[in-house]
Amino acid sequence: MLHLFDTATGTVTPLRRRTPGEVSMYVCGPTVYGPPHLGHGRFALVFDVLRRYLMWSGDEVVYVSNITDVDDKIIDRAAAEHTTADVVAHHWEQMWWQAMDRIGVLRPTHDPHATAYIADMVALVADLIDRGAAYVLDDGVYFDSSAVADYGLLARQSLDSLRAGARVDVDDAKRSPTDFALWKLAKPGEPAWPSPWGAGRPGWHTECVVMSLDLLGDGFDLHGGGADLAFPHHENERAQAMACGRPFARHWMHNGFVEVGGEKMSKSLGNFTDLTDLCDRHDPRAYRLLVLRSHYRSPVEVSEASATDATRALERLDAFARRMAPLLSNGSANVSGNSHAGVTPDPAVLDSFARAMDDDLDTPAVMDLVFTTVRSANALADAGNADAAAPLGAAVFVVCEAVGLMLDAGAADAEVPAELLELARQRDAARANRDFAAADHLRDRIQAAGWVVEDTADGTALRPG
Ligand SMILES: [Zn+2]
Incomplete structure (x- = not known):
C-alpha cells in the first residue's frame, strides 16, 4: 500500500482513499503571466509520477489542476505590455500546456480556470462573513485567521508564533498579520467582477477551495503542490474550508525546491x-x-x-x-x-x-x-x-x-548503406573468431562514416550518429 509523507501530521502514513480504487487529487497549477520556470516543471513532474504510479497500481485517478488567470502579476504584465489581462493569461496558458506536453506530463482530468468560478467565490466569501470568519475593510474582505482553532497546521507552527514572526506593514489595516484578503476591491482600469462589497477580484487563496470542493467533493484524497505553497497558500485554503464546516483534503503532499547549483541561469x-x-x-x-x-x-x-x-x-x-x-x-x-x-x-x-x-x-x-x-x-x-x-x-x-519515462527503441530503422552492412558482417565474423583487434578496427571504420555501433544479441547493429 502506498505510504506518503503528510505535511499535516509530519509523518509517513498510508494514503487512505475516500472510495476504494479511486484517488481524487488536486494540485495547484500556475499563475499564467510568464514562461514556466524550473520549479513549475518539478511539481508538474512529481505529481505526474505519483498519478501514473497510482494508475499503474490500478487506481482510477481524478486529477484536478487549476489555471490562475486573474492575479496582480497578470494585471501588472498587461499594463506593462499595453494589453489586457485576458490576452496575457491566454498567451501564457498556451505556453504552459506546450511545456507540459514536452516534458510528458499528462493533461489533468479537469483544469478549472479561476475566472470561471468568480460567482462561487463570492458566495464562499459571503458565507465566511455570515459565519463571523471574515470582515470587511475599505479595500476589501479579509479572513480572520483566529476563526480556525488549529490555524498554522501546515506551517507546523501555532497561530501565536506565526503572528510573532510575521512582518507587519504600518499601513496595514488587517486585524492580524496572518489574516488574508478574500476579495480585493478594484482600482480604476483593473479587471473587476461585481460583489456585495463592491467591484473587484478574489484573493488568490479562495479559488482552489471552491474549485477543489466543486470538482472533487468534500474530503477529497490528496492536495499537493510545491513546498512554498504549504504556507500560507494551502493553510489559507484549508482555513476557509474549515471555517465553512467543509471537510477538506485528507492528505497533504509537498515537493522540495529546485536548486540551480551555483550556476548563473542566463x-x-x-x-x-x-x-x-x-x-x-x-x-x-x-x-x-x-x-x-x-x-x-x-x-x-x-x-x-x-x-x-x-x-x-x-x-x-x-x-x-x-x-x-x-x-x-x-x-x-x-x-x-x-x-x-x-x-x-x-x-x-x-x-x-x-x-x-x-x-x-x-x-x-x-x-x-x-x-x-x-x-x-x-x-x-x-x-x-x-x-x-x-x-x-x-x-x-x-x-x-x-513513471512516465518513455524509452526510444528507435522505431524507424534508417537505411544503412550496403558497404557499412558488409563491414558490420565482417565485424561479427571477427568477433566470432575472437579477433578483437580486427573487430575494433572495423568498428572504427563504421564510426568514421558517422554511424553508431551497438552490440546486440543478433550481432552488430548500426544507427545514425
Ligand atoms: Zn491552490
Whole structure:
C-alpha cells in the first residue's frame, strides 16, 4: 500500500482513499503571466509520477489542476505590455500546456480556470462573513485567521508564533498579520467582477477551495503542490474550508525546491533560464530523470552539468531499449516506445519497484533498480543468454513507463548503406573468431562514416550518429 509523507501530521502514513480504487487529487497549477520556470516543471513532474504510479497500481485517478488567470502579476504584465489581462493569461496558458506536453506530463482530468468560478467565490466569501470568519475593510474582505482553532497546521507552527514572526506593514489595516484578503476591491482600469462589497477580484487563496470542493467533493484524497505553497497558500485554503464546516483534503503532499547549483541561469551566458529553455537545450526527458533521481521532498539540482549527465544516462537507456526491442517482439523490427509484447516482465524487479514507490515514492531507489537491471540484462545478452535477458528488459520497459519515462527503441530503422552492412558482417565474423583487434578496427571504420555501433544479441547493429 502506498505510504506518503503528510505535511499535516509530519509523518509517513498510508494514503487512505475516500472510495476504494479511486484517488481524487488536486494540485495547484500556475499563475499564467510568464514562461514556466524550473520549479513549475518539478511539481508538474512529481505529481505526474505519483498519478501514473497510482494508475499503474490500478487506481482510477481524478486529477484536478487549476489555471490562475486573474492575479496582480497578470494585471501588472498587461499594463506593462499595453494589453489586457485576458490576452496575457491566454498567451501564457498556451505556453504552459506546450511545456507540459514536452516534458510528458499528462493533461489533468479537469483544469478549472479561476475566472470561471468568480460567482462561487463570492458566495464562499459571503458565507465566511455570515459565519463571523471574515470582515470587511475599505479595500476589501479579509479572513480572520483566529476563526480556525488549529490555524498554522501546515506551517507546523501555532497561530501565536506565526503572528510573532510575521512582518507587519504600518499601513496595514488587517486585524492580524496572518489574516488574508478574500476579495480585493478594484482600482480604476483593473479587471473587476461585481460583489456585495463592491467591484473587484478574489484573493488568490479562495479559488482552489471552491474549485477543489466543486470538482472533487468534500474530503477529497490528496492536495499537493510545491513546498512554498504549504504556507500560507494551502493553510489559507484549508482555513476557509474549515471555517465553512467543509471537510477538506485528507492528505497533504509537498515537493522540495529546485536548486540551480551555483550556476548563473542566463540566456546571455548560453545556459537555460526556464523550463522552455531547458527543453530547447536538452532532451526534455532529462528533467524527468533528474526529478526521479532525487527524492521528491529533497532539493533537486538543475544545471547544465546535471542536465547533460541525465541526457547521457538517457542515451544509455535508449541504447538498451534498442538492444532489447528485438528480443521483446519476437524479432519484429518495428518496436517502439515501451512495448514488451510477448515477454513476461521479471516479477522480482516489479516487486522491488512497487516496494520502493510505496515507501513515500522512493524514486532514487527505483532509478538504481532500473540501471542495475539494465546492467544485468546486458551482461546476460553479452553472454548469449537472450532468454534470460528478455524478462529483465521487459521489466525495465514496464518500470520506466510506469513513471512516465518513455524509452526510444528507435522505431524507424534508417537505411544503412550496403558497404557499412558488409563491414558490420565482417565485424561479427571477427568477433566470432575472437579477433578483437580486427573487430575494433572495423568498428572504427563504421564510426568514421558517422554511424553508431551497438552490440546486440543478433550481432552488430548500426544507427545514425
Ligand atoms: Zn491552490
